[in-house]
Amino acid sequence: MIPEIGHFALIIALCLALVQTIVPLLGAQTNTSQWMAVAKPAARGQFLFIIIAFICLAYSFVKNDFSVFYVANNSNSALPLQYKISAIWGAHEGSLLLWSLMLSGWTFAVTIFSRSLPNDMVARVLAVMGFVSIGFLLFMLLTSNPFERIFPMPLEGKDLNPLLQDPGLVIHPPMLYMGYVGFSVAFAFAIAALLGGKLDSAWARWSRPWATFAWVFLTIGITLGSWWAYHELGWGGWWFWDPVENASFMPWLVGTALIHSLAVTEKRASFKSWTVLLAILAFSLSLLGTFLVRSGILVSVHAFATDPARGLYILIFLAIVIGGSLLLFALRAPYIKSIGHFDLFSRETALLLNNVLLLVVMFTILFGTLYPLFIDAFDMPSLSVGKPYFDLVFSVLMLPLLLVIGVGPFMRWKKATMKDVFKKLSKIAIVGLVIGIAFPYIVAGKTSILVAIGISLGGWSMAAAIYYLFKNTSRTDSGANILQHLKKIPRATYGMSIAHFGIGIFVVGVTFVSAFEQVKEIPMQVGQKIEMAGYMFELGGVEDIQGPNYSSKQATVNVYKNDRLVAKLLPEKRTYLVQKSPMTEAGIDTGFLRDVYVALGEEIDGNAWGMRLYYKPFIQWIWMGALLMAFGGLLAAFDRRYRLKLKREKQSAVPSSRKQRLAVTS
Amino acid sequence: MKHRNTINICAVLIGCFLVCAVMAEPITVAPQYEQRYSSILGELRCLVCQNQTIAESNADLAIDLRVEVKNMLEKGATDSEIIDFMANRYGDFILYRPQLKPRTYPLWFGPFLLLAVVLLLLYFVVNRQSKDSNVKLTDEEKTQLNSILNQTEEKYTDD
Numbered sequence: 001m002i003p004e005i006g007h008f009a010l011i012i013a014l015c016l017a018l019v020q021t022i023v024p025l026l027g028a029q030t031n032t033s034q035w036m037a038v039a040k041p042a043a044r045g046q047f048l049f050i051i052i053a054f055i056c057l058a059y060s061f062v063k064n065d066f067s068v069f070y071v072a073n074n075s076n077s078a079l080p081l082q083y084k085i086s087a088i089w090g091a092h093e094g095s096l097l098l099w100s101l102m103l104s105g106w107t108f109a110v111t112i113f114s115r116s117l118p119n120d121m122v123a124r125v126l127a128v129m130g131f132v133s134i135g136f137l138l139f140m141l142l143t144s145n146p147f148e149r150i151f152p153m154p155l156e157g158k159d160l161n162p163l164l165q166d167p168g169l170v171i172h173p174p175m176l177y178m179g180y181v182g183f184s185v186a187f188a189f190a191i192a193a194l195l196g197g198k199l200d201s202a203w204a205r206w207s208r209p210w211a212t213f214a215w216v217f218l219t220i221g222i223t224l225g226s227w228w229a230y231h232e233l234g235w236g237g238w239w240f241w242d243p244v245e246n247a248s249f250m251p252w253l254v255g256t257a258l259i260h261s262l263a264v265t266e267k268r269a270s271f272k273s274w275t276v277l278l279a280i281l282a283f284s285l286s287l288l289g290t291f292l293v294r295s296g297i298l299v300s301v302h303a304f305a306t307d308p309a310r311g312l313y314i315l316i317f318l319a320i321v322i323g324g325s326l327l328l329f330a331l332r333a334p335y336i337k338s339i340g341h342f343d344l345f346s347r348e349t350a351l352l353l354n355n356v357l358l359l360v361v362m363f364t365i366l367f368g369t370l371y372p373l374f375i376d377a378f379d380m381p382s383l384s385v386g387k388p389y390f391d392l393v394f395s396v397l398m399l400p401l402l403l404v405i406g407v408g409p410f411m412r413w414k415k416a417t418m419k420d421v422f423k424k425l426s427k428i429a430i431v432g433l434v435i436g437i438a439f440p441y442i443v444a445g446k447t448s449i450l451v452a453i454g455i456s457l458g459g460w461s462m463a464a465a466i467y468y469l470f471k472n473t474s475r476t477d478s479g480a481n482i483l484q485h486l487k488k489i490p491r492a493t494y495g496m497s498i499a500h501f502g503i504g505i506f507v508v509g510v511t512f513v514s515a516f517e518q519v520k521e522i523p524m525q526v527g528q529k530i531e532m533a534g535y536m537f538e539l540g541g542v543e544d545i546q547g548p549n550y551s552s553k554q555a556t557v558n559v560y561k562n563d564r565l566v567a568k569l570l571p572e573k574r575t576y577l578v579q580k581s582p583m584t585e586a587g588i589d590t591g592f593l594r595d596v597y598v599a600l601g602e603e604i605d606g607n608a609w610g611m612r613l614y615y616k617p618f619i620q621w622i623w624m625g626a627l628l629m630a631f632g633g634l635l636a637a638f639d640r641r642y643r644l645k646l647k648r649e650k651q652s653a654v655p656s657s658r659k660q661r662l663a664v665t666s
Numbered sequence: 667m668k669h670r671n672t673i674n675i676c677a678v679l680i681g682c683f684l685v686c687a688v689m690a691e692p693i694t695v696a697p698q699y700e701q702r703y704s705s706i707l708g709e710l711r712c713l714v715c716q717n718q719t720i721a722e723s724n725a726d727l728a729i730d731l732r733v734e735v736k737n738m739l740e741k742g743a744t745d746s747e748i749i750d751f752m753a754n755r756y757g758d759f760i761l762y763r764p765q766l767k768p769r770t771y772p773l774w775f776g777p778f779l780l781l782a783v784v785l786l787l788l789y790f791v792v793n794r795q796s797k798d799s800n801v802k803l804t805d806e807e808k809t810q811l812n813s814i815l816n817q818t819e820e821k822y823t824d825d
Contacts, residue, residue: 233722235721235722240717242717243717341795341796342792342795342796343796344789344792344793344796348792349788349792352788352792353788356784356785356788357781359784360777360780360781360784363777363780364776364777364780367772367773367776367777368773371772371773375769380769381757381758381759382757382758382759383758383759383761383764383769383770384711384758384759384760384761384762384764385762385764385773386711386717386719386762386763387708387719387762388708388709388762388763389762389763389764389773392763393777396778397777397781519700519704520700521693521694521704522694523694
């Protein structure tokens, strides 16, 4: 009964999505306010019914209702509760439902926080989001229904893929999806503006916090994914350039370009059509990522053909959404006038450079990911494009971007002078170089040219980010009070500085770990000691332990430094009972300056164990840097001016965009 | 029925993947080769896994290849000799870093060509729009503009 309710709720949600799309859109074109007013209640109703559907599926999982095909395939009665919940998005059908839930959730948020927007704008934005929702709900109902029953009902479920039974995987996909789906808001704003023909800086300011929030979620989602891979796969790697990872990284790159370009559009009314294009692109790549990952085309071309109906639907839907919006853009773009003009040497150009570099990186990754498919399609001998290629090309392309990160914020809008910028930055450049040359010697006792370049660039971004916060102190009259100055700085400025600082941290982490990590693969007997990177690893013993749905061999590894015990690591090798698949759980001692990482392998000849020992300097800096970026984004999205604007706009009816700008500033 | 097939194929694929995901038996190389050994393994793809290097895979083929790499290292082969040997025996598919040849020119030159073109384009577009920016303002407009700009400068810290 419960699954049928869920199924039915999805159908009602689809009907509401249809209403939410058609009626407000017609209303906005014909200026009929009653029709436009339909958008909000329809969107909220849709959210409610998708929540109902989601709860029904969750209920079926918790109650072990194996008559539901999806539950039978992805759960088991011995599965711990938290994994029963996360199993909802453990496979194709359920992740679509999660996607829809989030889309309607973001739409709901728009209905709440859009009071200051003109009615026709709200109507169009909600209609566009409704349209996307139709696509997903229809896809689910036609080809991928999570509520489908199976007869005869199996007595036990096939269990969740053991790879996914990890705390990281409980929150990683929802975060990632929040990011993907969040870009639908910026997308909807862009399409609505194109439809209404009103593309002003007010538009940019409305969509800016939404885009930033989406970017923050995506950043956290990707970071969690990387962290999970590090913990769960047992190889000590944090990024593999797997097609699935690339699919999430590409929207992130475009999203990063988008939040920078939105800044220009809001502040300077420039780059309008460019920003719109980025908003369309960011969401298109999110859609592509969602579908391609789940359909499996990227991993294997053949998986796509297993259900032609799904493949065909996806192609048609993508063609309509992406093609349609690009067509609309092509029709309207010639009428978009950017009023601001700027010099070749100006902050606008620096931001444009940032955008261009990010997009080139994105296209490179896209091209590298798809190139083997082209080659196959032309019947040439297959080739692979993997980590060594991407590492190399990516780092080369990132170098100029890291330089621009330091320079950009110090350039004035419209027209900057070389002398001015040089004066401000020469000190920073020296700081960066000193850090780059000295730091590796201090912490690692050795260096190389590549390491020096990497750390210099990291140091440069960090120093510039900090200096930026203080650069105006000399201008304020009572230079004595730095604290007061720091208090006056808007949150958005802090956000930017923290995010750029985070990039510096990230770069330092990546450089150190790729240059100085050490690994030893070795058979160890109980009691044997192995020395590596100044640490002594001792295998204390291996014992059998029993988990809820797995049995496990757990080793005890004592790690000594200078004869002092620094960590007791417990790496495991688990065998999950249902899927019979062995999994590694690494034993990790996390530290600010290094991780010590141990993975347990096979038993050899009954008296030794295959062990893999890693020394990973600065690896935590990678995720710390990424989280700082996300935190910076969060601060920027909560900047005071977005809320001030709300208040102001409630007082005065609909001021022109220019007036609004001043209203905020005065 | 169709559904069933899909699921079965998926299960087989996942199963295959999981076999490869398990940690492999260690093959110990002499300390002086350790660094080169692990960097070469990172360049080679396990041909029967989904997307893994031979370092990460426990498939029989991957183990054989690791032994092969180890033996060649100990016989004094250079890194590129080992890589070439693998490519000759198993085809380019085994290399995660595509070798430079006409078929891979787009991969190696494409990104930088794109970057160059885009930068040139950027230069011309920005230059053109900055040239036709000489909009004439009346004196009154100028003073108005200046007061607005000053105001903005003071109260609206540029971020």
